[in-house]
Amino acid sequence: MKGFLAAGLALILGATACGGGGASGTAGGAKQDDGTVTLDWEMWAGSEDEKAQLDHLAKLVTQQNPKIKIALRTAPFNDYFTKLQTEFAAGKQACIVSMQSLRLGAYADLLEPLTAPEGFAPASLEALKMGGKQLALPYDLASMLVYYNKDAFAKAGLPEPKAGWTVADFEKAAKTLSTGGKAGFGMSFSDLHTLSLLLSYNGAAPVTQDVKLQLDSQPMVDALTWYAGLAKSKSGSVPASSAEGGWGETQFVNGNAMMAVDGSWNLGSHIKDAKFDVGLAPLPAGANGSKTYVAGSGFGVAKSCPYKAEAIKVVETLTGKDAQAYLAGVGRGFPSRTEQQAGYEEFLVKQNAGKAADVKAAMGAVREGLAGGTPLFTTKNWDNVNKLMAQYFLQVYTGAQAPKDALATIQQQGARGQ
């Protein structure tokens, strides 16, 4: 039956796409007559700048491996995983597949296990592992942080958050800063943003060790009850609808919320965009100290790739020292290789002239966060779980549903296909 569909698809595609001309090969790569291998690389890119960076990396691959050429294909991040899964379904996947740690669950069976070279931050490797297998090599690493409005803290006479601050300190700050139509804290229902704070609060984890949902567990109920309490006590700003995935951080940058949890990947842009001084701190410590989930992105090799040895070389170059130094230099993200992390800090200092002290403190918070970080492993149907959290957490925040009932609903619906 699937063959029938494939034949139909091939017929349709055959009408629009042209063949590989003078090369032999199957999905994802082709070998020229002179022995040069051209490999497809699928990656997300949202702007011409980002695409230019990727083109630079593709050239770097050919420089270091003269027999390998890269054919880069890009899609905006929001469409990337839809495109990727469709390509896999149609057998048109690239050899080199870019992967984000939170999406790994759905692709675990389709990626070739790799061996990690030396030099990576352990957490970055851990984030791209599943079932003990290294499914991709990381190029960046991110942790969650509390972004805060320094001006507002100064005005309210509150001590600024710093490493070691507690959930009680956080609650007090959120309450005090909620005045004059502004909220102390911008709430969220996005996975990393919300679940990291719940983790720091009491260690509540959405999935078990063997990656099965446990949203209805008692610690989760307690933690969500606490989080929703921020709305009840008018310390937190509730998202305006289930479609507001980036509510907390948007409200923060707009100056409507004085604190928000957001990823370290937005460090540069928030410091630049906000019309006030931005401070950063690790997540407030609950009973077991400050915790955060870490996430990262990297490159893997499709199992179906006909030129695996070459593809592995490409991934090693793309995550190698030169590529990492280049990406850090253009501020693409916090590098996964420890040696190149200083380069990223230099970029941020250069970009934010006159705010060197802010950047240095921020980077300190990032390192602090990564030290207490654990990867968030996700189920195969994580997209679905995310959607359910958006719909049902909102009901909890507005007081329309009890935390226990909402979590039970998500658990029940998310159990299918996990």
Next chain:
Amino acid sequence: MRTRETWSALGFATPSVLGLGLFTLFPVGMAVVMSFFNWPMLGGSEFIGLDNFRYLFGEDPDFLAALRNTFVFTGLYVPLNILLALGLAFWISNSRWQNLWRVLFFIPAITPMVANAVIFKLLFQLVGTEPNLLADGRTALLSVVAMSVWQGFGYNMIVFSAAINEMPKPVLEAASLDGATGLRRLVSVQLPLISPALFFATTMTVITALQVFTQPYILTAGGPGNATETLVMNVYQAGFQSRDLGLAAAAAWVLFAIILVVTFVQFLGQKRWVHYES
């Protein structure tokens, strides 16, 4: 001569027949087949009979809610849309600025729906209720209806406006000589005269209403809870988030069947109230 004509006819018809077959009939037939399979986007498929339909109507807690929401949406959206479009069409028919009003009221219909929805999201935020109208299960669907009516009435208004301008003058004159004015004139003369346009507009509006997706997807993402989940959102979610193409095909077929039945009933009913002779 006859064979030559036949060959030319074939030549002209072949591209569209091929296109129709390849891009419409083949996918439609494929969807029927897929609805009887467990067909994940990644990995192999297996025949499971009616299990997808059983899951939709028996176990899926969202599907029945989506069905209910879709009907509520249609029940509110279609009458509001038609009444507003009809009222404005009659109103501007006497204005010397008729063409200006037509353009103004048509603008929402031709602006991209996503942009409209985003602007409305900001408007709902400005209203500043606690909780937001879109975050409250009691008002979320109503807010989606309000935005949709604003977006959608312009098209029907143009259709009605054209029909009103085409009403035969002698009939209207005869009616006024007979003393038909006001409401009487509207109900017994004018509405029957434009009844073909009314039929076309209601039929098409019901179909698009049953397929509503963009407005709730952008405004509320189905939330809070499942207060604004619609059938097409359910299909999209099953196909592209749960990657269960068989389930998505089954849900799509349920929607197709509903639209078919509703449209069929409307066509049956038109004998009673639609007058094509002028």
